[in-house]
Structures are given as C-alpha cells and as structure tokens.
Amino acid sequence: MKFSLEYSSTAFFLDLLALSLLLLPIYLVASGTRTRQVTLTLSGLYLLLFIAPRLALLSLFFWLLVFAMQRLIANLENKAQEKPDISSLVLFVFIAAVLGTLTPMLWWKTQEWEFVKLINLSGNSALSLFSRTLWEIDLARNIIMPVGLSFATFRAVDLLVKTYIGKFRAMSLREVFYYGFFPPVLVVGPIIEYEEIKEGASGKLPAPKSDDFLAGALRTAWGFFKVLFLASLLQPSAQILDTFNTQSVSTIWIYLFVYTWFFYINFSGYSDIAIGIARLYGFKLKENFNNPFFARNIIEFWSSWHMSLYRFARRNVFVPLGGYRENRHLYALAGTMMTIALWHALSASMVTFGIYHTIGLILHRQFTKWKDRNNISLDHPAAQLACLLFTYLFVMLSFPLIVLPLGTALEFYGSMFGM
Amino acid sequence: MSDALLDLFAEVLEVDAGSLKEDTSPDNTPQWDSLAAMGLVAAIEEKFNVQLSTKEIMKMTTIGLARQTLSAKGVSF
Numbered sequence A: 001m002k003f004s005l006e007y008s009s010t011a012f013f014l015d016l017l018a019l020s021l022l023l024l025p026i027y028l029v030a031s032g033t034r035t036r037q038v039t040l041t042l043s044g045l046y047l048l049l050f051i052a053p054r055l056a057l058l059s060l061f062f063w064l065l066v067f068a069m070q071r072l073i074a075n076l077e078n079k080a081q082e083k084p085d086i087s088s089l090v091l092f093v094f095i096a097a098v099l100g101t102l103t104p105m106l107w108w109k110t111q112e113w114e115f116v117k118l119i120n121l122s123g124n125s126a127l128s129l130f131s132r133t134l135w136e137i138d139l140a141r142n143i144i145m146p147v148g149l150s151f152a153t154f155r156a157v158d159l160l161v162k163t164y165i166g167k168f169r170a171m172s173l174r175e176v177f178y179y180g181f182f183p184p185v186l187v188v189g190p191i192i193e194y195e196e197i198k199e200g201a202s203g204k205l206p207a208p209k210s211d212d213f214l215a216g217a218l219r220t221a222w223g224f225f226k227v228l229f230l231a232s233l234l235q236p237s238a239q240i241l242d243t244f245n246t247q248s249v250s251t252i253w254i255y256l257f258v259y260t261w262f263f264y265i266n267f268s269g270y271s272d273i274a275i276g277i278a279r280l281y282g283f284k285l286k287e288n289f290n291n292p293f294f295a296r297n298i299i300e301f302w303s304s305w306h307m308s309l310y311r312f313a314r315r316n317v318f319v320p321l322g323g324y325r326e327n328r329h330l331y332a333l334a335g336t337m338m339t340i341a342l343w344h345a346l347s348a349s350m351v352t353f354g355i356y357h358t359i360g361l362i363l364h365r366q367f368t369k370w371k372d373r374n375n376i377s378l379d380h381p382a383a384q385l386a387c388l389l390f391t392y393l394f395v396m397l398s399f400p401l402i403v404l405p406l407g408t409a410l411e412f413y414g415s416m417f418g419m
Numbered sequence B: 001m002s003d004a005l006l007d008l009f010a011e012v013l014e015v016d017a018g019s020l021k022e023d024t025s026p027d028n029t030p031q032w033d034s035l036a037a038m039g040l041v042a043a044i045e046e047k048f049n050v051q052l053s054t055k056e057i058m059k060m061t062t063i064g065l066a067r068q069t070l071s072a073k074g075v076s077f
Helices: A009-029 A033-051 A053-082 A084-110 A112-130 A132-140 A149-164 A173-180 A210-246 A249-280 A298-302 A307-318 A326-344 A348-373 A381-403 A406-416 B004-013 B034-047 B054-059 B063-072
Strands: none
Touching: A009 A033, A009 A210, A009 A249, A033 A053, A033 A173, A053 A084, A053 A112, A053 A132, A053 A149, A053 A173, A084 A112, A084 A149, A112 A132, A149 A173, A149 A307, A210 A249, A210 A406, A249 A381, A249 A406, A298 A348, A298 A381, A307 A326, A326 A348, A326 B034, A348 A381, A348 A406, A381 A406, B004 B034, B004 B063, B054 B063
16 A cells, blocks of 8 residues: 555546536436435445545445444434433434544544554555455555545534434434435535435425526535635745744735635635535535634634634534533533634644634633723724724634644744744 | 514514514524623523423424423423
8 A cells, every 4th residue: 555645635536526517417317316315325335445445445434333333322322202211322322422433533643654554554454354446445445534524524423413312313323324424415514404405394305406407516626716726826825834933024924824725715715615515415504614714703704714613613523512502611611712723633732723713712701801891892893903903813813723733833923923 | 473582582582573583593593693692591580480301401493392391391382
C-alpha cells in the first residue's frame, strides 16, 4: 500500500454527481419507499467502495453495530414503559451504547496514526475473507483516513439518543443503513437528523419535482463554484500559517482575514453541494451556514456557523446537561462548546478554542443582561456595524487555534501583535 | 388557534401567538434560543404545575412535542 492520507472531498462530490445523474431516472421510476431507500444506500456504499473497499466494509460494520444498539435500546425502552423499575438498566445500556459509538472516533482523535494503520490493515485483511477481487482493488488503494467517521459518529449518537427518549421505535436494518449511507452527507456532513430524510406524512419519501431539480442544480453549481473557483482563489492565504514568522504585522492580519473567508467559503461550499444534490432527490436538508461572518454577536455566530453541529450539540449535550435550568446553564454551555471544539480534534489548541468561545458566550450573556438592565439600545446602524466587526474580530482571532498546534498558534498571536 | 400552551410560548418567546405552529422549534424560530428555552421550562412547570425531567425536556423539541409530552403527564389545555 502507498502511504498517503490524501483524500479529495471534491472528487467524492463529482463522483456523487455523476452517479446521481445516472440514478435519478431510476429513482423517479422506482417510487416505492423501500426501493428508493435501498437505491440511496447502495449509492453511498458504492461511493465508499470507490474510495477504498475497506472503508465500505468498516462503515458496514459500524452501522451494523448501530443497528443492533438502536434495536436493543428501543426494545428496552418499550419494556421500561410497562416496568419502570428497569429504567436504570435502560439508562446504563444507553450510556454504554453511546460510549461504544464514540470509541472509534475518540481512538482516532487520540492516536491518529495507530488507528489509521489499524483500520487500513484490519479492513484489508477482512476483505480477503469476502472477495479476492475487492481485496486486490483495496491493496492498490492508498492508506486512507477514516473518511466521514466524525460525521457518522454524531449521526449515530443522535439516532441512539432519540431512540432512548422514545422518539424512534426499533428500526429495520434497511432504515439504519439508509441513514448511515445517505450519500450527500457521507464525507463532510452536514450532520443530518433521521427526520430530515424520513418518509413524510404520506408514508413516502419526497418525490423530486421540477423545482427541486432546478433549486438542487443551482445550489450544487453554486457549491462547486465556491469550492473550485472562489476557495481556490483564496487558498494561497493559507501559506501565512507556515510563513508568519517572516511576515509583517499588517500582512499577517490581512492574510488571516482572507484565510477565514477561504475556510468559510470552502466548507460552506461543500455543504451547498451536499444540500443541492440531496435536493435533486427531493430532500430539503436543513441549512448548515447562514452568513456567519455577518453575525452581530457570538450567539448569532454559533447559530449560523456549522449549524448542524451546533444543533446536534444543543440537543444532545446542552439540554441533557441541564442547560435549560438556571443553575446549570453555564455548566451546560461550557460542556456544549467543549464538545463542539473537541469534535474537530482532541488537542490543546482545540481545548483553548473551546474555553475561548465559552468565555465569549458568557461575557456576551452578562453584557446582554447589563444592557437590558440599563436600557441601552444597540439598534443604531453604527452600533450594529460595530457589533458585527467586533464579533468578526473575535471569531477571526480564534481561527489559528483551529488549524495550528497550541505552541505554534501562540507564536502566531505573538507575530500578529509584533512580539 | 389559541390555547394555554401557545399563549405561554408566545409570552415567553415574545412573539405573536398566531405565528406559532405545532412544528415551531428552536431550528425555525430565532427567538427560541437557549435563554428563552430556560424561561419556557420554568414557565411550563409553574403554569401547569408539573416537574419536567431532563428526558422529557429533551423530547420537547417542537411545540407539538411539548404538547404531547405534557398531555402524557395529564395536563389538559
């Protein structure tokens, strides 16, 4: 095997688009919910096979376990309705299932290279048990990262939590796989909820109409334009992360400003493509970005940046930690921000990122209380602009923490302020 | 349509009761932020004289689901 970790999300989306153009006519004719679910599942599986067969095999294994855990929790939860004394057992099983689901991702984030080697070698060996052809194809593939694992993990956790709180009954393997392999969100999200792709009130999946095709095609084209053209144009700004030691203060600030836009346009472009392609099939996925750099305070920013992750954290961390209770609000807020931060990477710089934004949210909350107490209005356009710029600056200053190790990030900050 | 639950949501979220629907949720209502939600939980518990568990609060992600959860606890609107 060649040792390379390179993987192109753009290539994935181009493959998905090509596959979708072939599949859509079939999808339109085969209108049964089961057929459509199976069609989409097989498409997702095929795209993973295309990246590397071992990835498809590992994903199958992962979602098979999720299916078993979902079924177990749903059945226990059902029994607990009749026998409330087993509710502690259900809670225990549920927590164990969530921890089990999180384990591969946590393992990967703490021991990256060991984990990558393990899944590549074990995945490849396991393939030899199923098919010599797939095994040979797999051998020819590069070593790969567990593409999409972080997204799959949170999708799975969301499913288990909703089953535990009684929102979902025991699901069939077909339904769980359909959610697990839903093609548009496989590699870079958004972290969709099952409700976003489930059958409507009619009991059927949405049938794509002409306006879905138009809206989906435009959104997909816009996403590709952002990723392939706009982001590529801004990408050279990333060099500042390596060269800041030799640059002037003003250059660092300008490059960091451009880099934040590169980061946003690139990431949101992928979301546009995912949402656009899903729309071609008639699905209206929830938005993942909503002009985050025009937010006027840090809460607005977090409600408009990587919104699917924010919604996930609100549902599954903030609320369970008691965020809706006055006495636990701040504790839940800190837990939520740390989850969002550490989901990206388990590193000292992301811990700092989490603390930085938690402090920002707390200060904003205190400021809002003080402002309301003293009847201070920020409605004037100049005040709104100042809020927008201040929020942007606050967010921009946290970006080096996302992409640099803590020590280097601190050096970066030193250079930004001429030290 | 207006009832005690919708009136309560309208009052806490500071919106017109007419704009609220059964599928109103934090995802489609900017006013339903974390601070407002804190007020909602306290107001629901006080007005309907119930104690909500964390699991029940987690279920109440839309007004319709809040109604369902409260109905299951014997609250009538």
